[in-house]
Amino acid sequence: MKKIINKPEDFVDEFVEGILLAHPDLVKTPGDDLRVLVRADAPLTGKVGIVTGGGSGHLPLFKGYVGKGLCSGVAIGNVFSSPSSDQIFEATKAVDGGAGVLYLYGNYGGDVFNFDLAGDLAELEGIETRTVLGRDDVASQPKDRRLDRRGVAGIFFAYKAAGAAAERGDSLDQVAAVAEDVVDHTATMGVGLAPTILPTTGRPSFELPDGEMEIGIGIHGEPGSRRGPLETADEIADHVVGALLEDLGLGEGARVAVLVNGLGATPLEELYLLYRRTHQILAERGIEIVRPYVGEYATSLEMAGASISLLELDDARLQLLDAPALSPFFQER
Amino acid sequence: MQGTNLNEHIRGSLEILVESADELRDLDQALGDGDLGITITAGSHAVVAELEKLSPTATPTEIARTCAKAFASANPSTMAALVAGALLNGSRTWEGKDEIGLAEATEFVTAAASSISQRGKSEVGDKTILDGIAAVAEALRTSSDSTEATDAAVRAAGRAVEETAGLQSRRGRASWLQERSIGLPDPGATAFQRLVEAWSRVSAATH
Structure with a gap:
């Protein structure tokens, strides 16, 4: 370690x-x-x-x-x-x-x-x-x-x-x-590629064979819905965004905020690959991305992986999302 | 029983309860993570220390709340949070009361059981401390005077522990053992049994 x-x-x-x-x-x-x-x-x-x-x-x-x-x-x-x-x-x-x-x-x-x-x-x-x-x-x-x-x-x-x-x-x-x-109008799903090592115990937060990913992983390394071979960025986005749209019941005409979040060790480039495909899928379905957020918003130390969140927007939610904020990590002007 | 006596009675009971720490640790190692002995010891010592500082004019409600805060502060564990929440819920039934008798004890234990059930999302028969507390609440409710109630509570708490041994754990870490938990008495219910026994011993000594 x-x-x-x-x-x-x-x-x-x-x-x-x-x-x-x-x-x-x-x-x-x-x-x-x-x-x-x-x-x-x-x-x-x-x-x-x-x-x-x-x-x-x-x-x-x-x-x-x-x-x-x-x-x-x-x-x-x-x-x-x-x-x-x-x-x-x-x-x-x-x-x-x-x-x-x-x-x-x-x-x-x-x-x-x-x-x-x-x-x-x-x-x-x-x-x-x-x-x-x-x-x-x-x-x-x-x-x-x-x-x-x-x-x-x-x-x-x-x-x-x-x-x-x-x-x-x-x-x-x-x-x-x-x-x-x-x-009630937010849904998230993540994929884990490699665990974090806990500082006090020196142990990994979960075990994952080489070449595999955990789909639906939690932010403490909790097991997800299934484990399978590592997929391409586009395939991961297809699976995750498809599941989120189904869960929220979103279709043509809907407006959303998208959060592509890194879990700690995944570079921003890879997050933008996921965002790119997410944007394409939503555009194909006639869903408008009103606010995109890409970066590390909730991590699991140095876990490798990412999550995608969707928030279904209406005018009231959008207004609150756009209100000013100032904190050590996040600002909205 | 008034404030000063209640304070002394609780301290006396907890000093006896900590003698069961090793037994509780061993039971909890078989079913949970083994920290129950420490939880009970650290919690009891903290409660006794805070009760010693309390004014002789403290009301029964204040005494119960002091116990709850001290027990929770001494341990960040789930068990401590549940017990403290139960004591606080019990303390609400004593608002405005100076004298604690059988009726007040019954209300307190019943409110404590209801808090544990709600917060712990548990029911009687899930093999938890609730099994013991609910059995004692029932024993108090059906007793006609304090002496009879104390004896009935000791018997009910013991019987509840015996019954938990035959059950499968459904809540907390112990539930991960599934059917392997059958045959082992529940550590939380046992801790409550030891507390009731200690309470009874202090009662016998003061009469």
């Missing part, structure tokens, strides 16, 4: 220190705990706060999306491990501006337990909370069990829309409804 690290056990705290040193104008820690980060101007009186979180190892998820027009605070755990309820609660208190706090994070068991408990603690302090779970990974469960799906890169769209709604002064119920609506 070759990695640019110091002590493996300092990996998480040290990358957070790096973020704080690079972006002191955008983010801060409300207390002593480096695992809790909030936007530099938090709390915003009268506005809804949005707290997200989860395991480390997914940058720019989660810490890269704290800022204006996005999330207000975040709590992260060790690599691929949930933050504690205390850390989530601390983030909650630090972003509460009196209008309540939305918990918006991916659907993973450990995270759900800890966010629920943090919500209990917040309630005791008089802070109202709502929860919306990212669950866009279509390969993780069939459509009739969509509420049990895992959350992956498509949560970016929910952050963007809910963050914009909170920024313009929507109520807690309205911000939660915006997030839920976007989650």
Whole structure:
């Protein structure tokens, strides 16, 4: 295992220190705990706060999306491990501006337990909370069990829309409804080509024979819907986009935002190959790409592979997507 | 039982409970990831430490909430989050009450069971701690005084653990073992049994 690290056990705290040193104008820690980060101007009186979180190892998820027009605070755990309820609660208190706090994070068991408990603690302090779970990974469960799906890169769209709604002064119920609506119209599928090596254990996150790919892989290396020989970029895009269109029930005349996301070790060139084919498929079907996003939005350390997400757009969602945002990773002017 | 007595009773029970740490660790190694012994030990010590700091005028609700926060802070595990959520839900039934008797204990344990079932998406018979808590809630509900209730709770908790041994685990890591989990008692339900037994021993000593 070759990695640019110091002590493996300092990996998480040290990358957070790096973020704080690079972006002191955008983010801060409300207390002593480096695992809790909030936007530099938090709390915003009268506005809804949005707290997200989860395991480390997914940058720019989660810490890269704290800022204006996005999330207000975040709590992260060790690599691929949930933050504690205390850390989530601390983030909650630090972003509460009196209008309540939305918990918006991916659907993973450990995270759900800890966010629920943090919500209990917040309630005791008089802070109202709502929860919306990212669950866009279509390969993780069939459509009739969509509420049990895992959350992956498509949560970016929910952050963007809910963050914009909170920024313009929507109520807690309205911000939660915006997030839920976007989650309901987002679908993602990924392919994994090679695992990541976990810094603390030195072990790969999954095993994959040479020349094979895992279709529908999760962002912790969870198995997908099937494993098969590596295909060309066009074939991968055909499979993935076909599955997403079917899941969302999209046809001619639809408008979408597309996110082609790298999982950590896949070069931007390859992502643009996937985008190229995605654009062709959608054009052939009479579906308009209104907003394209290509890059690393949710990774799995240095896992090789990519995911494609589609968000079905209407005027309301598009307006929120285009609203200004400023965070360490993402900006919209 | 008023605040001060409740505080002392909980601390006394937890000091006995930690003696079962090795037993719980071994049971959990067979079915889960083996951290239950640590969860119970670290959680109990944290709760005792926080309760010692609490004012003698603290209400039963405040005492229960102190227990919940301390237990969760001591462990980032799923079990700790579930137990803390259950204690907080129980604490809501004690709002405005200064005196805890059989009726209040019954409400508390029933609310705790409902929280575990909802948050853990589990039902009685899934072979979890819920099996023990639900059995004890029922035993309390059908008892007519505190002494009878304590004995009935100990019997119910023990019987629930015996019954879990015959079941297949359906929740958490243990469910991955599928039919291999049959024959082994559930570690969570056993932990709850040991707590109820400890509670009963402290009751016997103070009467």
